[in-house]
Amino acid sequence: MKSALRSGLVLFLLLSLLTGAAYPGLVTLVARVAFPHRANGSLILRDGHVQGSRLIGQPFRDARYFWGRPSATTPTPYNALSSGGSNLGPTNPAQDKAVKARLAELHAAHPDARIPVPVDLVTASASGLDPHISPAAAQYQVPRVARARGLAEERVLQLVRACTEGRTLGLLGEPRVNLLRLNLTLDNTERDATFGVPHAGK
Amino acid sequence: MSTNACLQLSLYLVVLLACVKPLGAYMARVYQGRPFVLDRVLGWLERSLYRLAGVNDQAEMTWRQYATAVLVFNGIGFLALYALLRLQGFLPLNPQKFGAVRPDLAFNTSVSFVTNTNWQSYGGESSLSYLSQMLGLGVQNFVSAATGMSVLVALIRGLARRSSETIGNFWVDLTRSVLYILLPLSLVLALVLVSQGVVQNFRPYERASLIDSSGAEANTVAEQTLPMGPAASQIAIKQLGTNGGGFFNANSSHPYENPTPLSNFLQMLAILLIPAALCHTFGVMAGDTRQGRAILAAMLAVFVPLALGTVVAEQAGTSILAKNGISQRASSSSPGGNMEGKETRFGITDSALWACATTAASNGCVNSMHDSFTPLGGLIPLWLMQLGEVVFGGMGSGLYGMLMFVVVAVFVAGLMVGRTPEYLGKKIEVYEMKMASLIILIPPLLVLIGTAVAVSGPGLAARDRDTGTVAALSNTPGAHGFTEILYTYSSTGNNNGSAFSGLSTDVPFYNLTLAVAMLAARFWLIIPILAVAGSLARKKSAPQSAGTLPTHTPLFVGLLVCVVLLVGALTFVPALALGPIVEQLQMTSH
Numbered sequence: 001m002k003s004a005l006r007s008g009l010v011l012f013l014l015l016s017l018l019t020g021a022a023y024p025g026l027v028t029l030v031a032r033v034a035f036p037h038r039a040n041g042s043l044i045l046r047d048g049h050v051q052g053s054r055l056i057g058q059p060f061r062d063a064r065y066f067w068g069r070p071s072a073t074t075p076t077p078y079n080a081l082s083s084g085g086s087n088l089g090p091t092n093p094a095q096d097k098a099v100k101a102r103l104a105e106l107h108a109a110h111p112d113a114r115i116p117v118p119v120d121l122v123t124a125s126a127s128g129l130d131p132h133i134s135p136a137a138a139q140y141q142v143p144r145v146a147r148a149r150g151l152a153e154e155r156v157l158q159l160v161r162a163c164t165e166g167r168t169l170g171l172l173g174e175p176r177v178n179l180l181r182l183n184l185t186l187d188n189t190e191r192d193a194t195f196g197v198p199h200a201g202k
Numbered sequence: 203m204s205t206n207a208c209l210q211l212s213l214y215l216v217v218l219l220a221c222v223k224p225l226g227a228y229m230a231r232v233y234q235g236r237p238f239v240l241d242r243v244l245g246w247l248e249r250s251l252y253r254l255a256g257v258n259d260q261a262e263m264t265w266r267q268y269a270t271a272v273l274v275f276n277g278i279g280f281l282a283l284y285a286l287l288r289l290q291g292f293l294p295l296n297p298q299k300f301g302a303v304r305p306d307l308a309f310n311t312s313v314s315f316v317t318n319t320n321w322q323s324y325g326g327e328s329s330l331s332y333l334s335q336m337l338g339l340g341v342q343n344f345v346s347a348a349t350g351m352s353v354l355v356a357l358i359r360g361l362a363r364r365s366s367e368t369i370g371n372f373w374v375d376l377t378r379s380v381l382y383i384l385l386p387l388s389l390v391l392a393l394v395l396v397s398q399g400v401v402q403n404f405r406p407y408e409r410a411s412l413i414d415s416s417g418a419e420a421n422t423v424a425e426q427t428l429p430m431g432p433a434a435s436q437i438a439i440k441q442l443g444t445n446g447g448g449f450f451n452a453n454s455s456h457p458y459e460n461p462t463p464l465s466n467f468l469q470m471l472a473i474l475l476i477p478a479a480l481c482h483t484f485g486v487m488a489g490d491t492r493q494g495r496a497i498l499a500a501m502l503a504v505f506v507p508l509a510l511g512t513v514v515a516e517q518a519g520t521s522i523l524a525k526n527g528i529s530q531r532a533s534s535s536s537p538g539g540n541m542e543g544k545e546t547r548f549g550i551t552d553s554a555l556w557a558c559a560t561t562a563a564s565n566g567c568v569n570s571m572h573d574s575f576t577p578l579g580g581l582i583p584l585w586l587m588q589l590g591e592v593v594f595g596g597m598g599s600g601l602y603g604m605l606m607f608v609v610v611a612v613f614v615a616g617l618m619v620g621r622t623p624e625y626l627g628k629k630i631e632v633y634e635m636k637m638a639s640l641i642i643l644i645p646p647l648l649v650l651i652g653t654a655v656a657v658s659g660p661g662l663a664a665r666d667r668d669t670g671t672v673a674a675l676s677n678t679p680g681a682h683g684f685t686e687i688l689y690t691y692s693s694t695g696n697n698n699g700s701a702f703s704g705l706s707t708d709v710p711f712y713n714l715t716l717a718v719a720m721l722a723a724r725f726w727l728i729i730p731i732l733a734v735a736g737s738l739a740r741k742k743s744a745p746q747s748a749g750t751l752p753t754h755t756p757l758f759v760g761l762l763v764c765v766v767l768l769v770g771a772l773t774f775v776p777a778l779a780l781g782p783i784v785e786q787l788q789m790t791s792h
Contacts, residue, residue: 010255020337083452085571087704126455132546136536173463174549
């Protein structure tokens with residue numbers, strides 16, 4: 001027993017150093033050299049300011065932007081300090097109420113929508129930080145965004161297609177649109193249209 | 203059932219099974235002390251660990267000494283983790299200045315990580331320092347997994363040896379599991395995960411000003427604080443060690459924890475990788491690889507239909523969505539189905555397959571919120587845990603649990619033909635049957651008694667710490683609320699760790715009773731397992747005869763599957779009828 005205590009204690013300390021300090025330290029060092037951008041959170045910088053992360057969804061409320069999925073984080077949606085889902089069950093009356101409210105809001109904002117509301121726009125994501133929507137959910141919002149920005153629908157649809165990712169290897173995951181990328185592309189397109197596309201040289 | 207779902211499941215199984223033989227054979231070499239490449243590179247480190255700890259790696263242990271070493275080591279681990287969580291406010295690597303974890307939560311979290319359950323009552327990004335994550339939770343991710351593997355290896359030695367008093371040396375098995383199996387695999391997986399976007403740094407949380415600043419006027423927020431930390435290193439071992447405790451609250455649904463379909467596939471592979479490969483390790487060490495293959499076949503026979511069933515149930519969707527006129531049909535531009543609590547990049551298929559993998563193994567990490575699953579889609583993960591975590595199951599614990607079902611299966615077969623039951627040439631006698639019965643009956647007792655106590659009152663409502671008002675703990679009335687409590691005890695009583703998180707369990711009643719369930723489910727099983735190992739090791743080998751029941755045939759695989767399913771069904775159908783089955787009937791009748 002006494003020798004077991006001694007061996008256990010020393011071995012625990014040594015294995016702790018190995019797995020709890022040396023291992024994460026080594027991974028951090030290699031990651032910093034090999035994938036510095038990703039290891040630090042895939043941040044989006046504009047003029048030296050952090051505008052978010054390519055991987056973490058943000059709330060979009062303005063009519064000029066594509067909107068993301070409902071987020072159940074507390075106290076505010078897309079709170080990255082408290083990730084999580086609604087955890088509402090399939091027969092919960094609160095779920096029915098939430099779906100109805102989201103539908104009403106979507107119908108009001110999209111009187112000219114051409115396709116039915118896609119399921120991902122009325123259901124809260126698991127993390128509350130989902131950066132993606134389905135291609136159908138983007139398509140649903142195209143007429144509104146085009147109108148709010150004064151762009152041709154075909155042009156907006158083009159941008160949506162450019163920002164759509166397919167399944168990995170044609171097999172894994174689901175087709176999806178990264179909202180941050182799409183909305184930033186929209187902003188940039190508009191800026192280029194206003195100030196003229198900068199030309200190289202003279 | 204879409205073609206894509208079938209293809210994804212097939213690809214997953216093909217890759218998994220392709221890894222079983224090489225990894226299983228490698229692990230057998232590690233435990234048998236036969237030479238392999240890595241021992242030449244890291245042998246000096248292994249030997250210096252033994253020297254410093256005063257371990258004689260040639261000395262073997264009896265089962266009692268082995269059990270003592272397991273308990274002492276895990277006891278030390280528990281105390282160290284508890285102390286770390288309580289003292290994190292005074293310790294370094296705490297850029298967000300988190301204070302001490304409350305005593306009941308620290309107790310629950312320490313027990314949950316030492317027992318390889320990783321029940322998440324804590325929220326990683328909002329309460330734990332980087333030091334607590336890596337030096338506390340991270341270390342237990344390694345050593346609790348290694349403990350399970352060691353106990354399994356001791357049991358295999360018991361089956362393989364003849365007339366032996368000893369079953370190996372725990373310190374050696376533990377050290378070798380960590381050094382030669384878990385560390386190298388984790389290192390590779392962690393770096394691949396970083397390449398996909400999983401964060402790995404020691405920086406303070408990052409503040410971002412939102413792209414759409416119109417929120418500020420609408421009285422919400424214009425800023426987002428992005429959590430950081432050494433996540434990838436932790437997530438790699440969380441998956442490989444069937445631990446499952448998330449670095450972030452949302453676990454593997456968090457985009458920083460599981461950013462792409464590829465990272466999702468690799469993590470899902472890591473969940474079942476070692477538990478599946480250990481079947482082959484068992485076959486090699488027992489001197490008959492057909493035995494390992496038979497057990498793997500039994501596990502797959504249960505897993506595959508249940509996984510497909512979950513995909514079908516989730517794709518069928520819910521009545522609330524249907525009633526509101528929302529299309530739940532899958533198409534090339536929409537995942538369709540029940541997307542509540544699921545991520546767009548994973549859709550229905552990846553979420554449903556993951557839910558089955560994580561509950562078949564005793565991993566318990568989630569990439570979607572199980573509480574929001576359809577009643578039948580949620581029933582399957584729940585039942586996979588209630589089967590005793592033997593379909594793949596935990597690191598080592600899954601296979602040693604399954605071997606006890608094998609003991610019961612040969613006993614049942616022996617009763618039918620009136621012969622003394624044997625397994626691998628060892629006579630199965632009263633003592634082994636007693637221990638196997640204990641091992642099979644203890645988890646259901648914990649689950650059913652725990653649920654009964656909770657629903658009789660103490661688990662229904664609690665006083666809020668801040669406001670002092672009494673509030674319901676479940677977010678759902680009726681049958682679903684019962685399922686939440688049943689799921690909670692099924693998860694902790696089988697060391698899984700996944701949750702129906704609509705039930706708030708961060709209250710003293712749950713923190714304490716769930717900790718007791720986790721401790722009992724872990725150590726009340728480990729001790730009888732080691733007792734069986736000791737008893738089997740002492741036996742002589744009975745010669746094979748014409749009356750010996752072969753245990754590698756499809757017939758025996760079928761018998762084993764029947765025993766597992768029958769015990770699981772007979773024990774839990776009444777409770778399941780009160781929860782998910784009632785809810786399914788309610789849903790379809792509306």
